[in-house]
Amino acid sequence: MQQTEPNPIRIAIQGGYGAFHEMAAFEYFGSDHVEIIPGSTFKQLFRNLANQDADYGIMAIENMVAGSIIPNYKLLDDSNMKIIGEIYLRIKQNLVALPGQSIEDIREVYSHAMALLQCQHFFEAHPHIRSLESEDTALSARKIQKEHLMSVGAIASDQAAERYDLAIIEEGIESNKKNYTRFLILRDQNGEGQKEEEASGSGPEEKRANKSSITFSLSHEIGSLSKVLSLFSFFHINLSKIQSLPIIGRDWEYQFYVDVEFDDYATYQQSLESIQPFTRELKILGEYRRGRSIF
Numbered sequence: 001m002q003q004t005e006p007n008p009i010r011i012a013i014q015g016g017y018g019a020f021h022e023m024a025a026f027e028y029f030g031s032d033h034v035e036i037i038p039g040s041t042f043k044q045l046f047r048n049l050a051n052q053d054a055d056y057g058i059m060a061i062e063n064m065v066a067g068s069i070i071p072n073y074k075l076l077d078d079s080n081m082k083i084i085g086e087i088y089l090r091i092k093q094n095l096v097a098l099p100g101q102s103i104e105d106i107r108e109v110y111s112h113a114m115a116l117l118q119c120q121h122f123f124e125a126h127p128h129i130r131s132l133e134s135e136d137t138a139l140s141a142r143k144i145q146k147e148h149l150m151s152v153g154a155i156a157s158d159q160a161a162e163r164y165d166l167a168i169i170e171e172g173i174e175s176n177k178k179n180y181t182r183f184l185i186l187r188d189q190n191g192e193g194q195k196e197e198e199a200s201g202s203g204p205e206e207k208r209a210n211k212s213s214i215t216f217s218l219s220h221e222i223g224s225l226s227k228v229l230s231l232f233s234f235f236h237i238n239l240s241k242i243q244s245l246p247i248i249g250r251d252w253e254y255q256f257y258v259d260v261e262f263d264d265y266a267t268y269q270q271s272l273e274s275i276q277p278f279t280r281e282l283k284i285l286g287e288y289r290r291g292r293s294i295f
Contacts, residue, residue, distance in 0.1 A: 008035040012045045012054035015112075015136035018160030022138075024089045024183040025058045027294045040135050042072055046079050049188045057081065057186040063091070065176045066117035068243055073215075073257050076184075076285060083213050083286025085185035088293040093119050093174040096141055096160065097153040099167040106169065108132055110140040111155035114181075119155055122173040129153075141166055180293060184213075184286075209265060209287040211240075214272070215257045216279035217247060224278045225256075231278075235271035237262050255281075261290065 009029055013021035016038050025036060037054045039045045048054045059076075062068045076083075093115055097106055106129055109116075113133045116123075123131050134140045140154035145164040153169060154160075161168050218224040232239055241259035246252075262268040276282055 006033055008033045009056065010035045010037055010054040012037045012039060012048040012057040014039055014042045014045045014059065016138040016142055016160075018141065018157060018163040019136055019138035020089060020091060020157055020181065021058055021060065021183070023157060023159060024060075024087055024181075024294075027089065028058065028085065028087045028183075028185060029056070040139065042069075042075055046075055046081065049081060049186060050079070052188065055187070056084075059184050059186060060114070060181050061184050062241075063114055063118065063179070063181045065174070065179050066114045069114065070243075070245065073243060073245060076186075077215055077255070077257075077283070080189050081186040082189045083184050083288055084187050085288045086211075086291035087183050087185070088180045088291055089183060090293070090295045091118065091174060091179045091181050092158070092172055093137075093155050093179075094158060094161060094168045095122070095153050095170045095173055096144075096156050096164075096166040097169050098144060098148065098150060099165075101150070101167070101169065103169050104128075105151055106153045107151045109153040109155060110134040110143070111137050112140075115155045118174045118176070118179055121175040122170075138163075182291070185288075208289055210263065211259065211261050211290045212268065212287045213257070213259050213285040214283065215255060215285060216275075216282040217253060217255050219278055219280055221278065227278050228275045231274045232260065232271055235267050235274070237268060237271045257285075 011025040011034055013025060013036060015021050022036050037048050039048055042059060045057050045059060049057045059072055060069055061072055108130050110132050111134055115137050116131045123129060137156040138160040141156040141160040141164045144152055144154055145166060238261040239258060240261050243257040244254040247255050
């Protein structure tokens with residue numbers, strides 16, 4: 001009896017084929033039986049998940065050099081998506097262009113804003129090159145190939161250069177050679193999806209989870225934030241990330257996005273119960289395993 005091939009796991013990404021999001025997806029899920037669903041923007045990524053055009057999404061949330069991708073916190077909070085995992089990918093940025101050119105020939109370089117921020121030392125060393133923001137690293141490389149643009153480069157991955165037949169004019173142009181980006185693995189809570197443990201073995205069940213992403217605002221009480229932080233410390237909960245964003249329409253009030261790490265799930269639950277009186281709109285964005293770092 002002939003065996004049928006399993007349906008591929010559909011992964012929504014921001015960017016085109018050859019983007020770092022695609023690389024992170026392959027590292028997390030494996031390259032076998034994975035179908036990449038490209039999207040030009042992070043909003044498109046969320047739409048693909050909400051419309052069930054993809055089983056999972058993978059979204060960059062912060063970079064060691066360029067910092068947090070602030071709008072993505074709000075996108076996540078406003079959506080019905082759940083974080084089910086994370087991965088840290090070492091990012092090597094390259095200057096790529098049509099073959100036969102040297103770095104002196106390049107006058108303009110396109111890439112995603114975060115990629116440009118990661119390569120500031122390169123642009124300082126080559127003042128004749130103008131940096132221009134685009135929607136994606138890989139899509140910038142594809143545009144050069146498709147339109148046969150001379151004297152124009154892109155900052156992109158090795159894979160993008162290979163996929164779009166571009167030459168690497170200069171490799172490893174990121175300012176910090178320990179340049180990592182953190183990617184979140186997302187699933188629509190209303191969608192059927194595949195079970196997390198089937199995809200990667202990193203499901204959020206109580207016995208496996210040792211990290212959580214939560215969001216909250218603070219009650220109108222003096223010292224609310226210090227009390228929340230003190231309670232996490234009391235329960236030996238490690239805060240690995242705190243990001244604050246202003247709440248539109250509420251002057252000088254902030255929404256906090258916090259990543260916590262813990263060894264005992266029951267103690268973590270107790271910590272959430274203890275901070276609830278000092279917070280408003282407390283929401284768990286996801287419980288999952290701490291991610292691997294991939295070089």
